[in-house]
Amino acid sequence: MVNRKELDPEKSPSAAFGQRLRELRDERGWTQDELAERIGCSGTHISAIETGRRPPTRRFAQGADRAFGTGDRLVRQCRAARHTSLLEGFPEYVTHEARAAEIRLYEVGVIPGILQTPGYASALTARSVERGAITPEQGEERNSLPATRQAALDRDPLPLVFVVLDESCLRRPVGGPAVMDEQLASLTKFAAQPNTLLQVAPFDLGDRRPLSLPLYVLTMSNRSLISYAESAHRGQLEQETASVVPLLTAYHQLQAESLSQAESVAMINRLRKGTP
Structure with missing residues (x-):
């Protein structure tokens, strides 16, 4: 057929x-x-x-x-x-992400899964299970997903990956000092890759910040656009170009207002040393 x-x-x-x-x-x-x-x-x-x-x-x-x-x-x-811990639309988003030519992520409060170390992901999941927000079985699903997404990035040709992290992602302690240090070190390694760009949106952007909620935008090999946005309890996958373009524009505006990659890595290194 x-x-x-x-x-x-x-x-x-x-x-x-x-x-x-x-x-x-x-x-x-x-x-x-x-x-x-x-x-x-x-x-x-x-x-x-x-x-x-x-x-x-x-x-x-x-x-x-x-x-x-x-x-x-x-x-x-x-x-x-x-019986899943993933919001509606996200499993489908992940299948598109694994084939995208360009990946753009903006995250608030937590390191995005595609960049999480195993220790960081496990610490987040353990707390969710303790609170009763998810079951242990759902926790296993969450723990396995970051590695699956990260493995999908290792393909030919390499996708371009652009990440903007709200400063809260870096300052929210997860899993203790050792876990956070490993996670922050992993971010600096990510920034050093030839196909990546890492930026931090600092707190002092204030009302100049064009996005307030997490947003993921994909550019596929045929140049079509897909976006995924979520709130606390809902996820929304959008594949209509006319609806995605304004979100992509807001993302580019956020990049322009954020710290450069060099400044962002310097901030991460200062946090690793325990300095403001």
């Missing part, structure tokens, strides 16, 4: 659900539109579920179980697919 996307059920619980949905549909010889008619949705929705771009809802899984005659098998698998 032309343009039939290969699925990787190991990527995430949602991807595993999508793979199983496609298998059941193929066994019956149904098209996506034919399954959609039986469930009461659109063929586009079926495609998004099968490829993992959209997590299944319980209502969808119930309809699929009725259509396939599979009891509550898909409902149970749906429960696992939605």
